[in-house]
Amino acid sequence: MPSDDGGERPEREHRPSPIDVHVGGRVRLRRTLLGMSQEKLGDALGLTFQQIQKYERGVNRIGASRLFDLSRVLDVPIGFFFDDMPDALGGTGGTGTARRIYGLAEQQEGFDDETLHRRETLELVRAYYRINDAAVRKRVFELIKSLTPAD
Known part of the structure:
Protein backbone atom coordinates (compact mmCIF):
# COMPACT_ATOMS: atom_id res chain seq x y z
CA MET A 1 0.00 0.00 0.00
CA PRO A 2 1.52 3.39 -0.91
CA SER A 3 2.46 5.76 1.90
CA ASP A 4 2.04 9.55 1.91
CA ASP A 5 5.54 10.02 0.46
CA GLY A 6 4.74 7.79 -2.54
CA GLY A 7 6.83 4.84 -1.31
CA GLU A 8 5.58 1.42 -0.33
CA ARG A 9 4.81 0.70 3.32
CA PRO A 10 6.54 -2.34 4.72
CA GLU A 11 4.08 -5.15 5.30
CA ARG A 12 3.09 -5.20 8.95
CA GLU A 13 4.08 -8.27 10.90
CA HIS A 14 0.93 -10.15 11.88
CA ARG A 15 0.71 -11.13 15.52
CA PRO A 16 -2.42 -12.60 17.06
CA SER A 17 -4.43 -10.24 19.22
CA PRO A 18 -4.00 -11.01 22.94
CA ILE A 19 -7.79 -11.19 23.20
CA ASP A 20 -7.96 -13.76 20.39
CA VAL A 21 -5.22 -15.75 22.14
CA HIS A 22 -7.18 -15.64 25.42
CA VAL A 23 -10.46 -16.72 23.78
CA GLY A 24 -8.65 -19.50 21.90
CA GLY A 25 -7.07 -20.67 25.14
CA ARG A 26 -10.50 -20.86 26.75
CA VAL A 27 -11.75 -22.95 23.78
CA ARG A 28 -8.80 -25.31 24.30
CA LEU A 29 -9.41 -25.46 28.06
CA ARG A 30 -13.07 -26.41 27.69
CA ARG A 31 -12.42 -28.86 24.85
CA THR A 32 -9.74 -30.57 26.94
CA LEU A 33 -11.95 -30.67 30.04
CA LEU A 34 -14.57 -32.46 27.96
CA GLY A 35 -11.96 -34.93 26.65
CA MET A 36 -12.77 -33.87 23.11
CA SER A 37 -10.16 -33.99 20.34
CA GLN A 38 -9.60 -31.10 17.95
CA GLU A 39 -10.83 -33.38 15.18
CA LYS A 40 -14.08 -34.17 17.00
CA LEU A 41 -14.72 -30.48 17.72
CA GLY A 42 -13.96 -29.65 14.10
CA ASP A 43 -16.41 -32.31 12.89
CA ALA A 44 -19.14 -30.88 15.14
CA LEU A 45 -18.55 -27.43 13.63
CA GLY A 46 -17.90 -28.51 10.04
CA LEU A 47 -14.23 -27.49 10.25
CA THR A 48 -10.87 -29.21 9.97
CA PHE A 49 -8.76 -29.86 13.04
CA GLN A 50 -6.20 -27.43 11.58
CA GLN A 51 -8.80 -24.65 11.74
CA ILE A 52 -9.49 -25.56 15.38
CA GLN A 53 -5.72 -25.38 16.07
CA LYS A 54 -5.59 -21.90 14.60
CA TYR A 55 -8.56 -20.77 16.69
CA GLU A 56 -6.99 -22.18 19.85
CA ARG A 57 -3.67 -20.40 19.20
CA GLY A 58 -5.47 -17.14 18.40
CA VAL A 59 -4.03 -17.08 14.87
CA ASN A 60 -7.55 -17.02 13.40
CA ARG A 61 -10.08 -14.71 15.00
CA ILE A 62 -13.35 -16.34 16.07
CA GLY A 63 -16.38 -14.49 14.70
CA ALA A 64 -19.64 -14.03 16.60
CA SER A 65 -21.56 -16.80 14.85
CA ARG A 66 -18.67 -19.25 15.30
CA LEU A 67 -18.38 -18.28 18.98
CA PHE A 68 -22.10 -18.98 19.32
CA ASP A 69 -21.62 -22.42 17.71
CA LEU A 70 -18.64 -23.14 19.96
CA SER A 71 -20.63 -22.24 23.06
CA ARG A 72 -23.36 -24.70 22.05
CA VAL A 73 -21.00 -27.55 21.15
CA LEU A 74 -18.84 -27.02 24.26
CA ASP A 75 -21.93 -26.45 26.44
CA VAL A 76 -20.83 -23.18 28.02
CA PRO A 77 -22.25 -19.65 27.97
CA ILE A 78 -20.52 -17.28 25.55
CA GLY A 79 -19.17 -15.30 28.50
CA PHE A 80 -17.05 -18.33 29.45
CA PHE A 81 -14.63 -17.50 26.64
CA PHE A 82 -13.93 -14.10 28.21
CA ASP A 83 -13.74 -15.21 31.86
CA ASP A 84 -10.45 -14.61 33.66
CA MET A 85 -9.31 -12.12 31.04
CA PRO A 86 -6.35 -10.11 32.37
CA ASP A 87 -6.98 -6.50 33.40
CA ALA A 88 -4.54 -5.33 30.72
CA LEU A 89 -6.91 -6.71 28.06
CA GLY A 90 -9.95 -4.98 29.50
CA GLY A 91 -10.90 -7.85 31.75
CA THR A 92 -11.66 -7.74 35.41
CA GLY A 93 -9.10 -10.30 36.48
CA GLY A 94 -11.95 -12.69 37.09
CA THR A 95 -13.54 -10.67 39.89
CA GLY A 96 -16.18 -8.56 38.17
CA THR A 97 -19.47 -9.04 36.43
CA ALA A 98 -18.71 -12.51 35.09
CA ARG A 99 -18.07 -13.77 38.62
CA ARG A 100 -21.32 -12.25 39.86
CA ILE A 101 -23.41 -13.55 36.94
CA TYR A 102 -22.00 -17.08 36.91
CA GLY A 103 -21.53 -17.37 40.68
CA LEU A 104 -17.83 -18.16 40.40
CA ALA A 105 -15.64 -18.12 43.49
CA GLU A 106 -12.88 -15.58 43.94
CA GLN A 107 -9.39 -16.71 42.99
CA GLN A 108 -7.73 -18.47 45.91
CA GLU A 109 -4.35 -17.58 47.34
CA GLY A 110 -1.58 -19.69 45.86
CA PHE A 111 -3.82 -20.77 42.98
CA ASP A 112 -2.81 -19.21 39.69
CA ASP A 113 -4.27 -19.50 36.21
CA GLU A 114 -1.46 -21.88 35.20
CA THR A 115 -2.87 -24.49 37.58
CA LEU A 116 -6.03 -24.69 35.48
CA HIS A 117 -4.04 -25.41 32.33
Missing part, protein backbone atom coordinates in the same frame (compact mmCIF):
# COMPACT_ATOMS: atom_id res chain seq x y z
CA ARG A 118 -1.90 -28.25 33.69
CA ARG A 119 -2.65 -31.64 32.18
CA GLU A 120 -2.91 -33.15 35.68
CA THR A 121 -5.64 -30.67 36.64
CA LEU A 122 -7.60 -31.30 33.45
CA GLU A 123 -7.36 -35.08 33.84
CA LEU A 124 -8.46 -34.85 37.48
CA VAL A 125 -11.50 -32.74 36.60
CA ARG A 126 -12.46 -35.03 33.73
CA ALA A 127 -12.14 -38.13 35.94
CA TYR A 128 -14.18 -36.46 38.69
CA TYR A 129 -17.06 -35.66 36.33
CA ARG A 130 -17.03 -39.19 34.92
CA ILE A 131 -18.20 -40.41 38.33
CA ASN A 132 -21.89 -40.96 37.59
CA ASP A 133 -23.13 -41.39 41.15
CA ALA A 134 -23.61 -37.92 42.65
CA ALA A 135 -23.25 -39.25 46.22
CA VAL A 136 -19.90 -40.90 45.39
CA ARG A 137 -18.75 -37.75 43.62
CA LYS A 138 -19.62 -35.70 46.71
CA ARG A 139 -17.68 -38.14 48.97
CA VAL A 140 -14.63 -37.88 46.69
CA PHE A 141 -14.89 -34.09 46.85
CA GLU A 142 -15.12 -34.16 50.66
CA LEU A 143 -12.15 -36.57 50.83
CA ILE A 144 -9.99 -34.25 48.73
CA LYS A 145 -11.00 -31.25 50.85
CA SER A 146 -10.13 -33.17 54.04
CA LEU A 147 -6.63 -33.90 52.72
CA THR A 148 -5.76 -30.24 52.13
CA PRO A 149 -4.18 -28.02 54.78
CA ALA A 150 -6.61 -26.07 56.94
CA ASP A 151 -6.97 -22.36 56.05
